[in-house]
Amino acid sequence: MLGKVASLLQRVGPSASHNAFLTRCFLHGSLLRIHPSVSEALASQEPVVALESTIITHGMPYPHNLRTAQEVEGIVRASGATPATVGVLGGRVHVGLSEEELCFLARSEAPLKVSRRDLPYALSQGLSGGTTVSATMTAAHRAGIPVFVTGGVGGVHRGGESTMDVSADLTELGRTPVAVVSAGVKSILDIGRTLEYLETQGVCVATFGSSRDFPAFFAPRSGFVSPYNVKDEREAAALIASALALGLGSGVLIAVPIPEEQAAVGQEIEEAIQRALTESREKGITGREVTPFVLKRVSELTQGKSLEANMALIRNNAVVGSGIARALVTLRQEGQTPSMRRERQTDQASAVVIGGINVDFIAKVKQEKLVMGQTNPGSVGQSFGGVGRNLADCLTRLGVQPLFISALGVDALSESALSYCTHMNTSGVARLQDHSTATYCAVITEKGELGVGVGDMDIHQRITEQYVSRFEERLATASLVCLDGNIPVSTIDYVCGIASKHRVPVWFEPTNVDKACKPFLSDSWKALSFFSPNLAELRAVNQALGLPVPAVVPSSLDDVLGSALALSRPLLEHLRCVVVTLGPHGVLLCGDAEGGAVSLQGAEYKHQPGGRLCGVHYPAIPISAGDIVNVSGAGDSLAAGLMAGMLQGQDSDTCVKMGLLAADMSLRSHDPVSPALSSTTVSPEQVRARRWPPVTWQWPG
CATH class of the missing domain: 3.40.1190.20 (Ribokinase)
Structure with missing residues (x-):
């Protein structure tokens, strides 16, 4: 492993940035592994859905984490797409995990939480861990996967205007052309500032369904609205196809509201979140310690209902995201993105x-004349x-x-x-x-x-x-x-x-x-x-x-x-x-x-x-x-x-x-x-x- 890294460093040069180093490592294939099922699906132009792995390593206890990961992958397959769970194992980014690799991450005692920032370190040290939204987006883009399903994205934390506590997920959405399907962001975050930050980053945000209400994870409405909405999978796919065709370099966020049958439970969870936030302030808990405290307290207050709702959200997002991935493949095969429809002529298509x-x-x-055997001046x-x-x-x-x-x-x-x-x-x-x-x-x-x-x-x-x-x-x-x-x-x-x-x-x-x-x-x-x-x-x-x-x-x-x-x-x-x-x-x-x-x-x-x-x-x-x-x-x-x-x-x-x-x-x-x-x-x-x-x-x- 060290020999490979040293060789790559020589090619990159001592002054190259972490990003350049990581990119060169990826491109030489030594640090990126695409599972054969994913590689075959991509080569065949079949729908593929990327999935993150921090839900396995940090989101739920064992065995709930493993069962949820397996269920989500099963939903993606049943929906006609190939799942590509992304994780870091032994210093390599894996796009698509085997059953044994899923079990390894689910049982890991001290896995690393790997964001974009952490990738160079994790890979250089040969570590293993779960990838966050930002790291998963990076890997999905390198592999050529345009659709990524997660539970919820990070955002601007409350008080972020003074603490500068802003999730790397938001900046990643601004610079990586991958569509992220999520249930919005948790209400423990500052949703208004999160949407403003996404606008600054040039990220197109749309709510999935007939309403523009922006969801707050457990709640179908956060009190804020998305700039746009897409009524179904085909509209979402057309939006994503247009964004990719423009070559803007930024991602798309598709916000999926919680299913109606979970809305009542969602309201109960929201009340527990507000109570947990009050308790965190009373206890003087600040910064990065707030989120883990609130999540643990909410699980206690709802007697595990938040965990069940979390799993239901992810399952629903997997169904929607798989449908979008299928629709995107269909649009590409038909050549029917909006720009293509305007350009082409019927009998030439x-x-x-x-x-x-x-x-x-x-x-x-x-x-x-070209002079062989010597350097010829030119361009x-x-x-x-x-x-x-x-x-x-x-x-x-x-x-x-x-x-x-x-x-x-x-x-x-x-x-x-x-x-x-x-x-x-x-x-x-x-x-x-x-x-x-x-x-x-x-x-x-x-x-x-x-x-x-x-x-x-x-x-x-x-x-x-x-x-x-x-x-x-x-x-x-x-x-x-x-x-x-x-x-x-x-x-x-x-x-x-x-x-x-x-x-x-x-x-x-x-x-x-x-x-x-x-x-x-x-x-x-x-x-x-x-x-x-x-x-x-x-x-x-x-x-x-x-x-x-x-x-x-x-x-x-x-x-x-x-x-x-x-x-x-x-x-x-x-x-x-x-x-x-x-x-x-x-x-x-x-x-x-x-x-x-x-x-x-x-x-x-x-x-x-x-x-x-x-x-x-x-x-x-x-x-x-x-x-x-x-x-x-x-x-x-x-x-x-x-x-x-x-x-x-x-x-x-x-x-x-x-x-x-x-x-x-x-x-x-x-x-x-x-x-x-x-x-x-x-x-x-x-x-x-x-x-x-x-x-x-x-x-x-």
Whole structure:
């Protein structure tokens, strides 16, 4: 244990803060353990509910504490979610506990009460304890769990304006994007100042139900009101989804009133609380000693009724919180958060993109040529890429809201990537423990050309047939499915099989020469509708199919166009269109000749033997070398712009020109997909408003 800590300290540096140290420890996986059941549920996009453990270690005596923990976990499971009780055992944060681990915490004689402040110490000393609301929120966020159920949150203590006794729960709600479902706060606290403090921290507070009355744990009404209320689980989920999509970095507090059948007992308990508070003042008890005295005295005065009511509250919160977690998953799968509903168009909503998401590090040298073996002066920047991610990003910005299916690790890079992609429907992105988020490092020349690239893409192989099959219904009803070449061959074969069965058009976007051949290793390619290779990838595919390929690579543009059309011809026996990307020379559209154009539309397609094929060449939009900032996402933007036009029902000419507009904007952007892309900047109206280089025609001989 000490060896791991020492190693991590060396990486962090002696001046790093506790937070930086803890974050780095978490991200290296040595101090955070996610239970397999929780990890599997997260990877499968199933609902998960985080639970705290101070109720086990400090909230109730044994065996009531163990029984309550087991009952709450059982309620969560019965409600269709996976429980993830958080605790600290032997210097590691556990997200999800086994039966033996629950028993260990319940029987512990002197467990540590672990708040956010205490985490570094507990972990460095190898201690065990129960996590408070603030520590549980921290761990839940690291694991990717958005919903956390507890009994009640802490608050501003009475007299807090002079003692500064304010619970860390409140500041945690202000800086950690997790939704906390609780019964409000105990009336022994200053509820008015607690709500004011939450407002200062930017925390959205809503009462669950038809009233805005803010509950006081044992009482359904505290005399104060919440800013908002949510009538049911779906409204609560929509509120949480909107908060997460905005990327505010703060949490949401859902306050659940005590059940009606417990209200009478709650009133009796409230009277006991007031009496206990009076006694504490008479005895001169102050500061942090007040709360334990009052809780013990209330239990005595109510002859244990407060303990029973406490357990009933937690059970009720577990039911409500599990329902919210389920509704949140449903909203994500449907792509129906309020912002998504406003953005998307009905007939475009069922598009699906399956492919990679990377964190890119782009280094651009300040000279025309890259000199190997020495340091090249230049600039280095971070961006977010991956062919699949670029396509989904671009489509989203152009008014389509595709479901994006991919895989990320559980690390800082994945958190950054998801934060950047909040405008996208990423409900199909799995979070995988013990796997690294894909990274790509590219060194480009002053002209924007790739000099050398290094990629760590192993996680893309985790986008398996088994995982993707969870979205089979979406695939079977999609308006378009787009695959990138990073995903496994078996996944491509599976999706092509679904598409063939349900007559769903599929676009295959290759990522390099080797990966371009994946669908063509079997008959899966015959289920494709669209294929967008460059000339080298097109040659490789013909070779994979055992077709003759000229030994000499053409050099002149006329020869390139002729070669591309000839190599596309055999593929068009089954494909609707081959889109050959030509870099600075634009794009060649190859397909059936229909009224002097290549047809991209139509519910079904089958090439007629003897039918006339043609190729239409669209030159690229002229751009000077000095204006090219980044070439890494231009091809993806071209494809996505073309797809967006297709999904809007535009003619082929408009579709291709929308793609060229999107590519031009991305060439001028530091990001692979230009943030300036929108349905306004790339649209049929923008196409008609521009003067375009003349389109040329290449007819077969």
